[in-house]
Amino acid sequence: MIQIQDIISQRRKDLQKTMEIKPLKDLKSQFEDISDGSKGFVSRSKNPLKTENLKTRNPKNAEIFKDSITHEENVCVICEYKPASPSMGDISSAPIKDALDVFGESGASAVSILTEKNFFKGSLNNLKSASKITELPLLRKDFVLDEYQIYEAKLAGASAVLLICGVYPDLSSGINLCNDLGIDALVECKNRVDIEGALKAGAQIIGINNRNFEDFTIDLKKTQKLAGYVPPEIVLVSESGVKTPDDAKLLASYGADAILIGTGIMGENNKSKMFEAANGIINVLNGSKVERTSN
């Protein structure tokens, strides 16, 4: 079985190669070159940055992902473009345009784009393409190990980036950088200690992954166990393992604000079945929001 540490080591090697070809200082100056002050860009930083891409995509970048997955009555859905995974192997050969059509038409609130190439068959190019095709806010989903990947995400058109507790080396500085760049951080936690650390580091969006990274098994009750540690003003995203509308309803009943779904939609073998799967889940979540009870 593939081990999570092997995935992360491989990711580190790939990142080192990328950084040798284009060092961090080049990415930073790419930002500076295209930044002309604050016109058309709202950042939480004193030194706002923007890209042409983002300027046309959305003038107000700060918290657009967070806002898009927060609704008073409905639990929102983040659909993931997921060609393959370590636990399933190949999942889908659907072109990104087809998947984005389905996600948009079925009422997704945001889209997650996997950018890891060896185990998920993802790419940064998919993220760049998606940012030109859809208006939905985009999450860069990857094993983010360095600030380099946060800059990359922003330049590629992402509105949010995944930071995994215990994988990103310094959560606090990662979240601060996200704030400076006007990008949201979805901070993924596996237990109570992770959640407490993430909150201390300033996380505004907490993800609970129902997939165990040791053996890749799914336990939707993980969201139930941990939801009460996420304060009501923080956005809670329950990730992984949703296959049916009933699974989604269960996660909603535990107090999730949003649900992230990959295989349950991408595993369908044509566009209309993908639509049925996505739409069925999204419809059942209308009016399903419940108040989270604190532990």
Ligand SMILES: O=C(O)c1ccccc1NCC(=O)[C@H](O)[C@H](O)COP(=O)(O)O
């Ligand atoms: O999906 C995997 O097999 C996997 C294995 C090891 C680490 C991460 C993994 N997936 C990343 C994700 O978090 C999921 O792609 C995402 O939550 C969607 O999950 P699903 O709906 O179960 O496809």
